[in-house]
Amino acid sequence: MNNHDLLAFDPSYCRANSPTIIRNFTRDDVPAILAIERDTFEYPWTVQEFDFCMSLDRCGCLVAEREGDVVGYVVYERRNRTARLLSVAVLDTERRSGVGSALLRELAALVGASLSEIVGVVRERNVVAQVFLRSVGFRAKWIKRKYYSAADEDAYRMTWSLADAENYDPVVARRAG
Ligand SMILES: CC(C)(COP(=O)(O)OP(=O)(O)OC[C@H]1O[C@@H](n2cnc3c(N)ncnc32)[C@H](O)[C@@H]1OP(=O)(O)O)[C@@H](O)C(=O)NCCC(=O)NCCS
Numbered sequence: 026m027n028n029h030d031l032l033a034f035d036p037s038y039c040r041a042n043s044p045t046i047i048r049n050f051t052r053d054d055v056p057a058i059l060a061i062e063r064d065t066f067e068y069p070w071t072v073q074e075f076d077f078c079m080s081l082d083r084c085g086c087l088v089a090e091r092e093g094d095v096v097g098y099v100v101y102e103r104r105n106r107t108a109r110l111l112s113v114a115v116l117d118t119e120r121r122s123g124v125g126s127a128l129l130r131e132l133a134a135l136v137g138a139s140l141s142e143i144v145g146v147v148r149e150r151n152v153v154a155q156v157f158l159r160s161v162g163f164r165a166k167w168i169k170r171k172y173y174s175a176a177d178e179d180a181y182r183m184t185w186s187l188a189d190a191e192n193y194d195p196v197v198a199r200r201a202g
Pocket of ligand 1: 065113114115116120121122123125126127145147153154156157158160
């Protein structure tokens with residue numbers, strides 16, 4: 026890994042014993058990213074879809090690395106003043122140790138100077154993702170009725186205002202929430 030790829034590492038993000046690095050993805054990370062996709066989602070991205078997305082200037086991907094392994098990632102797209110989450114996932118054995126939060130906080134730090142919010146659209150039934158996003162600072166703003174039409178399922182559009190993110194303290198927010 027080159028030093029310029031190291032975006033930031035604040036050990037307080039993660040509680041696991043091994044240090045976690047958040048950095049921009051490289052081509053070498055793609056098999057590991059897509060393996061997590063396949064283990065996680067019913068309709069995972071193919072390598073072609075991922076490559077196409079990454080060929081667009083407005084899209085990007087951060088990965089979380091522990092002991093040399095990719096353990097999570099976030100794929101995002103910049104649109105107007107918003108960053109949209111296209112995919113976020115953490116290796117199932119590494120969940121609940123702060124990796125997902127670290128990825129989103131790093132994304133906020135990366136885009137916060139130029140964008141005003143990060144938006145995620147979450148399935149109504151994905152309660153873990155809703156609780157996760159809320160813990161980071163997102164709030165549900167709209168319900169998108171029948172967004173997943175095949176499953177006859179609504180979605181929540183959740184927004185994290187980056188103006189709020191600057192002084193965000195998850196512990197205080199959770200107590201308040
Ligand atoms: C959602 C996901 C990315 C969270 O990643 P993670 O690294 O486990 O999240 P964190 O450890 O940073 O969790 C932060 C907080 O989110 C909440 N949270 C995360 N997972 C949770 C769970 N299974 N049950 C309840 N709350 C949960 C908790 O408030 C947690 O804080 P705590 O551990 O101090 O209680 C991960 O569960 C995942 O990959 N899920 C499948 C993919 C998915 O649903 N992606 C959509 C995400 S928008």
